[in-house]
Amino acid sequence: MIIDILTLFPNMFVSPFAESIVARARSRHLVEINTVDIRDYALDKHQQVDDYPYGGGAGMVMKVDVLSRAIASVTSPDSRLIYLSPQGKKLDQAQLGRLARESHLILLCGHYEGIDERIIDLVDEELSIGDYVLSGGEIAAMVVVDAVTRLIPGVLGDDASSQEESFGDGLLEYPHYTRPRSYQGLEVPEILLSGHHEQIRLWRKRLSLVRTLLKRPELLLEREFDQEERSLLEEILFNREKTS
Ligand code: 4GX
Secondary structure (H helix, E strand, O other): OEEEEEEOOHHHHOOOOOOHHHHHHHHOOOOEEEEEEHHHHOOOOOOOOEEOOOOOOOOOEEOHHHHHHHHHOOOOOOEEEEEEEEEEEEOOHHHHHHHOOOOEEEEEOOOOOOEOHHHHHHOOEEEEOOOOOOOOOHHHHHHHHHHHHOOOOOOOOOOOHHHHOOOOOOOOOOOOOOOOOEEOOEEOOHHHHOOOHHHHHHHHHHHHHHHHHHHOHHHHHOOOOOHHHHHHHHHHHHOOOOOO
């Protein structure tokens, strides 16, 4: 996948994408991440990228001609242009799964009061990372790149680690433990030391269900349950042994 990021602050992306999983995915050529400095497409002698809003009011608006040239410089037949904004559809793991199947994403980072509305006509989709106001789209773009990259086939180990964890299957993660077995009187649950893989799997599934029920019950409404999960939920809710 190719990801082009259009920004006035390309330096902001250097270290976040030079570390950890994203850096490794880049060096293995599983993802190519480029930043484009929008200011390079301001052609006047002051390299002006923003201007006063028509109609008056506070703040500045990013200029349509500058943005349009910056976008054209990276557009390809299969690129998808995404504008990060609080007015967008809320990002979730399902949206990310969809983005991870694209071959070329262009992320447009707005600043000031936003972009000239005429650019919205060129945008394929508007995405929000949450209902709060950032000072620019850069950090939102970093969130998208990080969360999409780890879904690209081959980026994580070939185990089920991207699917198994929180939200991958619509439930919160079960608790994890590593050595030492006993720490200041706090013990690792006995079942995890037992070597009974099937019982461990069921214990983990039960704890995922309990956690989700207690911490994020609304997630359960968006999810279907298989027979095993129904039986575990019944056991959790009514303290009964599993029936069917
Ligand atoms: N999820 N921001 C966009 C510029 C802006 C201002 C007004 C449209 C209208 C954000 C978010 C976010 C800050 C990025 C304002 N655009 N982006 N920027 N929440 O808060 O994605």
